[in-house]
Amino acid sequence: MSTRNIYLDHAATTPVKPEVLEAMLPWFTENYGNPSTVYSIGRTSKKAIEEARETVARIIGAEPREIFFTGSGTEADNWAIKGAAYANMKKGKHIITTSIEHHAVLHTCQYLESEGFEVTYLPVDEYGLVTPEQVEAAIRPDTILISIMFANNEIGTIQPIAEIGKIAREKGICFHTDAVQAMGNIRINVSELNVDMLSMSAHKFYGPKGVGALYIRKGVKLTSFMHGGAQERGRRASTENVPGIVGLAKALELADKNMDEYNKKLTALRDRTIAEIEKKIPFVRLNGHREKRLPGNVNFSFEFIEGESLLLMLDLKGIAASSGSACTSGSLDPSHVLLAIGLPHEKAHGSLRLTFGEENTDEDVDYLMEVLPEIVQRLREMSPLYEEVRNR
């Protein structure tokens, strides 16, 4: 077994920062009051939630009453899309999204199709980009919602959200963006971007798992997602996850404060890793856009090898990473994102995603570059596909 432990899967989740945990702890034990009650200990909880709401609102350029806490990023996506669809179905039943959304959006849209809605899944180019022109051309008189992710979780591609927001606003169509991967990595101001709804999830920016938020611009019509009590002004019933909400706000506050430094550090690690892989390993392809990509995201296809084998070998060397191979997912098809950017199946199977974060250092990249070329070569020596190439 390896003595090293290097975590390179920050797009999957991040560790909770000590300051965040510290901020959360009192809300489990001392201040356990139900925020909906009238007595003092309940009011304390209520106050903590409202402060968290103000923090989140300030950071994304919204008003506190436009922030709604949810149980996850997935829930925020589900609520935004189903909520807008059902609230506007008398106006129309057409939704525009992309073919590379997270399953939280894609499967929600597919569900709505089974409910009689029509969905346009915009194709992307080889870098995973959609253009504002594509969005504009897809708009119909009965279009009620546009949902386009801010940044992609697999290949890190960042979409032209401001331009798309402008078009949506001009046409008066509600615009949602899944910013789960972007939040904490990119400065986001919903007013400047003309975004009407935005999803986030705390565990992607060093906050706890199982808590998210949905920004809903004032005036946007949305059906309630959870029916029950009067929490979140009756739009998302259920006793609030007070420690989680406090943790989300604290994590976002820290992320916002350190953003420039964090961004610079991750970009350097990313660009160095990309350059070294391209230099040291033949038959590779960088997936995603070179510049318009999340600061910590590296995604490569290594020809002739399969991703799960690669991950297992890396794991034995103490490196945690992820892949878009079908073999890792238990399904038969490789990542829909990699197929959408035009990769043939075999190259999609051989993909590796490395996502850097706070704790990573240049030494981690040194170590990665020590072991990765060897592992790739070893698997290629074992591959009948490589044999064919070598014998050519």
Place this chain on the structure above:
Amino acid sequence: MMYSEKVMDHFMNPRNVGEIADADGVGQVGNPKCGDIMKMYLKIENDVITDAKFKTFGCGAAVATSSMATELVKGKTIDEALKITNQAVAEALDGLPPVKMHCSNLAEEAIKAAINDYKRRKGLIGDNGDCDACCMRCEDIHHHMNDEDE
């Protein structure tokens, strides 16, 4: 998902990786589209398999089952080798996670394909006859998985 220690051992230290230049039978099954290909080389003397080697493109289970399959066929007559099932390969590895059982089909099919190639070269079967290697594997799995979903 967890692999058994034996699977990990055969994945990390695969037995019989490589090619046999003067093989008597070579079989390749699978499809890069599905994410897995296995190629098996057999050396056969008097209908007894004296050596076996493989090359595999696939997941940890695919590599481990290839490795185990080559171990299992060595020393067997071709008739005995044809009776090796994917179940037997999986059992020899102390089991596979359910989602990985299909990878062991590949091993069974590769053995069959290599032996059929041997028989064809010997003129024992026709050029396109009697191939048991299932070329509809992906679709089979699709049906299989859909059944499980329900």
